[in-house]
Amino acid sequence: MLTVKYSIATFVWFGRNGEDLPMASFSSRLRFAHTTRLVRDLEPMLAFYCDVLGFQVTNRGMAGDAELAFVSQDPNEHHQIVFIQGIEATDPQFMFVDHLAFRTGSIDDLRAIQADLERAGVEGVAQVSHGNAWSLYFTDPEGNGLECFVDSPFHVAQPYLEGLDLSQSDDEIEAATRADIEGKPEFKPMEQWRAEFTAVLDGSEG
Numbered sequence: 001m002l003t004v005k006y007s008i009a010t011f012v013w014f015g016r017n018g019e020d021l022p023m024a025s026f027s028s029r030l031r032f033a034h035t036t037r038l039v040r041d042l043e044p045m046l047a048f049y050c051d052v053l054g055f056q057v058t059n060r061g062m063a064g065d066a067e068l069a070f071v072s073q074d075p076n077e078h079h080q081i082v083f084i085q086g087i088e089a090t091d092p093q094f095m096f097v098d099h100l101a102f103r104t105g106s107i108d109d110l111r112a113i114q115a116d117l118e119r120a121g122v123e124g125v126a127q128v129s130h131g132n133a134w135s136l137y138f139t140d141p142e143g144n145g146l147e148c149f150v151d152s153p154f155h156v157a158q159p160y161l162e163g164l165d166l167s168q169s170d171d172e173i174e175a176a177t178r179a180d181i182e183g184k185p186e187f188k189p190m191e192q193w194r195a196e197f198t199a200v201l202d203g204s205e206g
């Protein structure tokens with residue numbers, strides 16, 4: 001299984017030209033979950049991925065000047081790919097829209113990863129709530145975007161991006177997220193969203 005632990009280990013062992021860096025603890029196992037892709041022309045890309053390869057658009061919307069389309073064909077994944085039009089690779093928000101994303105098992109895993117990253121000297125780690133997930137965003141030694149996240153118990157229409165404070169308790173984080181998204185479009189328990197999307201996928205296969 002592909003894990004980001006290897007990447008972090010590589011960074012720790014080789015990333016600083018032999019500097020004596022402390023080893024990361026690797027206290028959390030990561031599962032690859034989704035990727036993002038910058039596109040020049042969104043419509044033909046969606047037509048190909050949906051009509052030819054069988055993906056469904058789960059959400060679509062604007063984030064600033066960028067248009068995002070989330071696609072999946074797995075009820076356990078709100079998005080397997082996010083297509084993004086209208087962002088340049090040099091944009092300072094680049095890591096939010098171009099990254100490999102890894103699922104962790106708990107908010108505590110995110111705290112452990114944050115600590116590992118700090119020990120490895122990684123700067124600029126961003127804590128983000130997507131309503132349906134809580135995420136850490138950071139870059140690898142060559143500036144490629146990475147995300148480590150844990151699912152929240154909720155669904156809300158994407159894109160959605162708010163701050164996250166990992167110094168809060170798990171209960172405080174969940175309560176704050178619920179309060180933030182309760183009135184937002186498509187708010188519902190994640191289990192309900194999964195059941196509904198399973199029905200959509202089953203219907204599309206007939």
Ligand SMILES: [Fe+2]
Pocket residue numbers: 034099101147
């Ligand atoms: Fe992501």
